[in-house]
Amino acid sequence: MKAYKILIVEDDQKMNQGLVYVISKEGYATESVDSGEKALEKIKNTQFDLIISDLKLPGIDGMELLKAAKRYDADILFIMITAYGTVDTAVSAMKQGAEDYILKPFDMEELRLVVKKTMEKRELFLNNIRLQQQLKKKYTFENIIGTSETMMAVFKTINHVKDSKATVLIRGETGTGKELVARALHFNSDKAAKPYLPVNCAALNENLLASELFGHVKGAFTGAVSDKRGLFEAADGGTIFLDEIGDIGPGLQQTFLRALENGEVQPVGSFERKKVLVRIIAATNKDLEAMVEKGGFRKDLYYRLNVVIIDLPPLRDRKGDIGILAYHFLKQYSVQNNKSINRISQEVLRLLENYHWPGNVRELENIIERATLFEVSGEITKDSLPSALTKPPFVSDAKSGSKDIKSLEQLSKNHILNVLEMTNQNKTQASKLLGIDRSTLWRIMNRLEMN
Ligand SMILES: Nc1ncnc2c1ncn2[C@@H]1O[C@H](COP(=O)(O)OP(=O)(O)OP(=O)(O)O)[C@@H](O)[C@H]1O
Ligand SMILES: [Mg+2]
Incomplete structure (x- = not known):
């Protein structure tokens, strides 16, 4: 003291x-x-x-x-x-x-x-x-907040590799800031004036993704009514951010490998190859090494991608950053919502530090945004936090011999409701946290009559 x-x-x-x-x-x-x-x-x-x-x-x-x-x-x-x-x-x-x-x-x-x-x-x-x-205090990259040793190491790596052509693989759980780091790498580099094009590999099926990335020629498939330039060509001289790289299918993995090895792309339906100079940054929240072992991801592509690895630690492993991030978001959302809240109570800071943050920084950001809207005093208090933070974690009472045993269905329902509350009702984020895809979540919610 x-x-x-x-x-x-x-x-x-x-x-x-x-x-x-x-x-x-x-x-x-x-x-x-x-x-x-x-x-x-x-x-x-x-x-x-x-x-x-x-x-x-x-x-x-x-x-x-x-x-x-x-x-x-x-x-x-x-x-x-x-x-x-x-x-x-x-x-x-x-x-x-x-x-x-x-x-x-x-x-x-x-x-x-x-x-x-x-x-x-x-x-x-x-x-x-x-x-x-x-x-x-000024941090290395203004919008990436963190003073923990692990984040300092991340800043150092960004500084070392930002101007190189080396492929960077960013790994981390959902909401740890992978996209933020990808942008920092590009916009602090000597390629900053060139395009930065993010692509979500999980959002498109393999054929569409191939045509999106490499382009296609007229008639390559039904609906290809004219030639289309791919993102690789559009990004020439700049950066392509391949988000959720662990989700690409085997066919595309091979095409990627070629693009990375030779710096050449081939539009769908064309025999012509085009040279492109693009810096690749990839990100994943999957364990690619385990996927390689199980045969779900090409080993040679994995080695091509992981020339430089940036591992983003989960928020629960850098508790020291929680308070400072919370203040960062408080300032941002207080201004945005015309509120004059400038403090966070000690009790709230303690609750934030003790929570396990399955949705990492994104979840913290959502919680502070919500608290800023709900808070009526000049300080964020416990009352404006969602119940997930203020109530002890749910423990099944089956062992205690209680007569009031909840059905699995009821438990699933409660759990889904809690996760939706945590993510501000964002189903895409909620399904990520629940470890299922969006359509599965939708089906379960339908079955449980939650839609
Ligand atoms: N260190 C940080 N400082 C400030 N804001 C951060 C930090 N890390 C993450 N954020 C914020 O949290 C949110 C989620 O970050 P981002 O989209 O980069 O995560 P992600 O790792 O790509 O997540 P996902 O795997 O779900 O795509 C963003 O609004 C981002 O600005
Ligand atoms: Mg992301």
């Missing part, structure tokens, strides 16, 4: 000594003075976290000191001690920005508790400031 500095302002010498004794014993660095004037002198030269002052002082009194101190440092905390016992004075002190008040006579335990509570608040405030400052 940081060594906090507390200034005690009390003209009664015995009382002053008593306060210093109790507060130093709590481990705080303590200084004391016997007048408001001396207190003001002190705060000009030293940064205090808290001032504990008597209201009644000769010369500048506690209330004037409070106002002056707040003008000097708006974040300084203040506890007012008042002997008059009137709630009115205490209330006006709070209105002027005091954190708390203590009515004389008080016992030392009461004082200890009030100080403890106030300092916990200070700790929280400073933690938030720290996170915000970290965010302001």
